[in-house]
Amino acid sequence: MAGNFETRLQKLKSRRQGPQWVVKSEHSMDGKSGPVEESYQKRSTKTATTYTLGAMQEVDPAYTANSFAEGERVKNQLEKALDGVIPVEFDYQGSVPLNIHIKGVSDIDLLLLRKVFVIIDKTGPLANSPWYSDWEGKPGPSLLAELRSAAEAILPKAFPEAQVDISGSKAITISGGSLRREVDVIPSHWYDSSEYQRTQQKKDRGIYIFLKEDQSTMRNYPFLHMYHIEEKDKVTSGNTKKVIRLLKTLVADYEGSETIHLSSYDVASLVWHFDNHAINVPVWSELSLLWSTRVALADMIVNDQRTRLLITPDKTRKIIDKEVKFTSLKVLLAELDDLIAEVVKELNVGPFITQDIARRALLESFVPS
Template sequence: MRKNYSNLIQNVKQRSNPDSINESLLFEKSFSDELGQLKSSGTEVLEYIKRSMNGVEARYTERTIEAGDKVKGHLKKNNSSVDYRYQGSVMSNTHIKGHSDIDLIQLTSSFYSHEIAQNFSNRYFSEPNMSFSQKQKLLNVINGTPYSGNSNTDLRLLRLNAEVVLFSTYKNVDIDKPKSIEVNPTEPNRIVDVVTASWYRTVDSEFNEDEILRGIQIYDKKKNESLAVDFPFLKISLINKKSKETGGRLKKMIRFTKTLKADSQQNLKGFSSFDICSICYNIPIHQYFNLSYYQLVYVLHQEFKKISENEVYRNSIKSIDGTEYIFYNKPEKIRLLRLLYQEIVDVYQDLLPNTTALRFL
């Protein structure tokens, strides 16, 4: 059944422009002109696709980061020795909401974890042309003194201290989430999720002196333990790099798929942004690097179809950082994938009659 694109376009407008700013002021002239042409031609499905793929206007993203910086400033006054970093879709510009949440990570300076020491030793003795700095970075881990404290106790204290600071500063603070503290500074009106974590050093991160290659381990207050290693900065870097190589097309596909999920009448909550980014990232560049925006719908249609139908291929798909399989032995995830695939099918079928440019499909 054909989708109601008038309603869907309004949904996108409300998400991407929640302050209802005049679009001629909000968007670049070229984008506004193209939207005008699509409106006048009556091809609402194309307008919906175009809007869904467009990035959130920079002024909204700047305000989101401003909210994060305000929260960070208050935390820093209380504990200047902690490292602070941002993670998530705002930092890769794959968010679809003007009033997006942002993840602020507070990273303890008391300790870090790392790959097994033998891996650092192997690199140290196998690289004859290392710089002094590279040698020192590897030796810092190889000869490092084991941490004598209790890491979970330290992380819990860092988390609880942050709760006290934020409660004394803001009215709207939620401390019930196990992995983060939710703060709403109100000016700007954004949600900032404060995550407590520790660093995870890899051989590559130390040898290359590249923080992007470091992982983190998020603290779960309810479990009172650190979770599995994650590489959020590497994911952001890889998405940014690959999308740049494709003229922004990777991010267009991610945003479009996220929009379909947000607009679906189905409950797709269990299919995360992490899953969507991983699927889109997995698509070979040669399949889409020079395509028009509406042709990317076909690329997604074919990819989701293949994943839905081909078990061997489906089980081969990994996360962006290559640390886990997205669908292997996850039947619920597969069920949700097929529901999201149907959303793509519906738009694809509505798209075909609207433009002769798609006849080759």
């Protein structure tokens, strides 16, 4: 069950702005000492409706900028210490650069990429050209193990008051001390796919991430995932990201006995398969996205065999690759239905609410922007 939406709304506000000391710090330029009122809070006086509108919106750009700023601080320290030792470059992946994060004080993924060494798709058009030369050094996992060890030694010295957690297999996590954000440092190197060799576009370039636990690597395409979500967001008037944030918020606020086993990546990938026309609505009709989202999720559950075949935007795996994820999809729909019921009550459509009445109420709703 969805629970108390007054409580959920307070959790939403706190998650978007952080504790009071964070609010003061992040907004010190304007001299305000109290919580900052966001624009979504001015659009409705109803609790569940305000919660819905807030869940869809991007967090304050000042918070996002500060996440990048802390990532840059970590980057600068690594770059300085590794200069002349190991050639590296940096990039970002995940929810923050894609702007689908739902926390103001959000952690950020910093890719620590070892240069010079690159794995190539040997079927690509440039594979046998002078564009690449044969590598005669250590293999990729060994090179990334060295890079990981170097980063583990550098970060505690660069940030002596911070906590540096080296237990994670994929990332070194640094937080606390002078850092206002948690930063995940991910040692990796490039993978030049056949498509990247053809297009030379960043979206088509993959990476190999080092897995410390078993001293191996795994390949993914973070920039291709981001590219496809961005493109869908453009053709849906920004509503793709709104729906992703909404569903991520429902996952974050779920209070049931079992966890909803859908990651941010899974949620974004599922929304990528939603019908563009259904979620391409004007800003004053944002509440109708509740119904469009419900229709899409319900269709995925009913057509389970088709849903189990859906792939991620970067085409690396099936989204519902574990049975627990399909079960979680049902739980997420139930959470959405609870929210819809509360919002429709606030729209004052009458004492008896059928599914058809709820549909019409949401599709015909108007919230000033």
